[in-house]
Amino acid sequence: MARRSSPEVNAGSLADIAFLLLIFFLVTTTIETDSGISRKLPPMQDENVEPPVIKEKNIFQVIVNRNNDLLVEDELMELKDLRSAAVAFLDNGGGVGPEACDYCQGAGDPTSSDNPTKAVIMLVNDRQTEYGTYIAVQNELVGAYNELRDRSARRLFGKSFQQMEADFKDVRYTGNKDRLKEQIEQVRDMWPQKLSEADPKN
Amino acid sequence: MAKFNKKKSSELPAINTSSLPDIVFMLLFFFMVATVMRQNTLKIQNVLPYADQVEKLDKKDLVMYIYAGKPSPRYRQSFGSEARIQLNDNFAEVSDIQQFIYSERESKREELVPFLTTALKVDHETNMGLVSDIKLELRKAEALKINYTTRTGDVGQNFE
Numbered sequence: 001m002a003r004r005s006s007p008e009v010n011a012g013s014l015a016d017i018a019f020l021l022l023i024f025f026l027v028t029t030t031i032e033t034d035s036g037i038s039r040k041l042p043p044m045q046d047e048n049v050e051p052p053v054i055k056e057k058n059i060f061q062v063i064v065n066r067n068n069d070l071l072v073e074d075e076l077m078e079l080k081d082l083r084s085a086a087v088a089f090l091d092n093g094g095g096v097g098p099e100a101c102d103y104c105q106g107a108g109d110p111t112s113s114d115n116p117t118k119a120v121i122m123l124v125n126d127r128q129t130e131y132g133t134y135i136a137v138q139n140e141l142v143g144a145y146n147e148l149r150d151r152s153a154r155r156l157f158g159k160s161f162q163q164m165e166a167d168f169k170d171v172r173y174t175g176n177k178d179r180l181k182e183q184i185e186q187v188r189d190m191w192p193q194k195l196s197e198a199d200p201k202n
Numbered sequence: 203m204a205k206f207n208k209k210k211s212s213e214l215p216a217i218n219t220s221s222l223p224d225i226v227f228m229l230l231f232f233f234m235v236a237t238v239m240r241q242n243t244l245k246i247q248n249v250l251p252y253a254d255q256v257e258k259l260d261k262k263d264l265v266m267y268i269y270a271g272k273p274s275p276r277y278r279q280s281f282g283s284e285a286r287i288q289l290n291d292n293f294a295e296v297s298d299i300q301q302f303i304y305s306e307r308e309s310k311r312e313e314l315v316p317f318l319t320t321a322l323k324v325d326h327e328t329n330m331g332l333v334s335d336i337k338l339e340l341r342k343a344e345a346l347k348i349n350y351t352t353r354t355g356d357v358g359q360n361f362e
Contacts, residue, residue, distance in 0.1 A: 011223070018226040025233035034265075034321060035256040036351035041341050068361075079357070127331030131324050132251040132360035134333070135350055139253040139357050146255055199334065 037138055039195075058113050060089045060121045064137060066128035079136055086144035090116050090191065103152060103190060116148070120194045141195060148191045157183055246271040246288050251326040252355035259349055264317050266306045266345070268299065270332055271325030285328045287336065296332075299339040319347045326360060 062082070063071040070077050072085055093104025095114030104116065113119035121141055125134055146161065153161040164187075167173045168180050248271050259265060269288040273281040277293075287294045289302045307315050320340060324333055340348060 011220075014223040015219070015226055018223050018230055022226055022230045022233065025230065025237050029233055029237045033262070034259045034349075034351050035354060036259060036321065036349045037253055037255060038257045038259075038319075038347070038349045041337060041346040041348060043344065043346060044341050079361075125330050127329060127334065129330040130326065131328040131330060131333055132326035134330050135251040135253055135326070135352060136357040136360045138350070139255050139352075142255045 037135065037142060039138075042196075054120055055114070055118075057094075057111055058118045058120060060086065060113070060119065062121065062123050062137060062141070064123075064125040064129045064133060066126040068130055068133040070137070079140065082137065082140040083144050083147070086121065086141055087147055089113055089121075090119050090144060090148055092119075103155075105151075116191050117189075120196055122196050122198060124198045142193075145191055145193050149187050152190050153183075153187050156187070161187060242267065242269070242288070243291055244269065244274070244288070245277050245291075245293060246273055246286060247325050247327075248323055249325055249327075250323060250351060250353050252357055252359045253350075253352040254354060254356060256352060256354055257349075259319065259321060259351070261317075264310075264314060264319060265349075266303065266318060266320045267323060268302075268320060268336060269323045270328055270336065272327070285325070285332050287332070296335045296339055299336060300343040303340070303343040303345045318345065319349055320345050321349045321351045323351045 061071075061073055065071065070079060070082065072082065077085065088106060089112055091104050091106035092109055092112040093101035093106050093115060094108050094110045094112055095101060095118075099114045099118070101115045106112075123137065123141070125137075149161045153159065153164055157164065161184075164180060164184050167175070168177065168184060173180075246269055248269060270285060271288075272283055272285050273293070281293060287296065287299070289298060294302070303320070307318065310318065322333070322336065337348070340346070
């Protein structure tokens with residue numbers, strides 16, 4: 001049998017097919033990842049458990065009413081002042097003896113919080129409050145904690161708290177990860193996020 | 203000299219396009235790998251609020267999405283203009299959330315279940331009453347890790 005050379009397949013339309021697929025995937029692609037404020041909800045409590053007693057001065061009360069007004073410690077406040085007010089409260093360090101705080105730089109007002117580990121921020125919102133306002137308030141309060149953590153991280157370890165967390169997640173980080181984790185935990189324990197949310201009032 | 207001039211044609215030679223498919227295929231593979239298909243068709247308005255203290259939410263397969271907001275104009279007639287919850291592709295009631303969480307957990311590998319996060323994609327005009335109800339249901343279902351999905355920007359833009 002004589003070998004006949006088979007005719008070459010015409011590949012001219014290959015580009016068209018590839019373009020078609022390319023355009024399909026271009027349209028359906030969403031590359032950006034979501035980002036947002038991460039929080040942890042408290043677990044459900046038993047009805048008969050006594051709530052722990054917290055001193056009045058260790059509570060920082062933030063109330064958002066149905067008109068999206070902000071009431072901080074019984075005084076009207078603008079949103080832009082909330083972060084500095086929260087920082088001042090957490091950083092106060094008015095405690096004496098065993099409750100003293102040696103890393104606080106605040107005013108040491110005896111009528112404000114004793115120690116950042118005791119200080120609780122209580123957020124109360126109305127059922128009619130808008131979600132956008134709620135997120136703005138959450139953002140400012142989380143921002144206050146981040147600011148203080150950042151300050152301690154810079155003083156103790158010479159880099160920002162964000163940088164430490166980023167390094168911890170980074171697989172190419174060359175330093176000692178166990179030690180870094182301990183350091184992150186240490187900063188977190190210095191400024192624990194005690195942000196309590198009450199059930200909304202009608 | 204005429205012998206040499208004869209070879210030169212006056213027209214430009216056609217550009218060789220035989221490597222075009224290779225280039226296109228390369229792009230194609232990139233987008234195929236990078237693609238995440240849109241999971242849900244939104245039936246509600248979903249304008250997220252702004253925040254700047256945000257964390258990235260990677261590992262998309264470990265995220266459960268709960269949407270809330272006013273129904274889109276084309277669903278207004280049948281569902282009203284009151285804010286509603288959307289789970290997967292359908293409108294849902296607050297009481298459906300627990301069931302939704304359990305079925306999502308079923309569909310994931312057991313060792314990954316503790317790392318599941320619930321992303322709340324809530325429209326900025328929604329009332330907090332609905333959001334509180336959602337949070338209470340999540341606490342009942344013990345899905346405690348949540349993330350309020352936001353856009354990145356100054357919080358002042360929430361009031362405009």
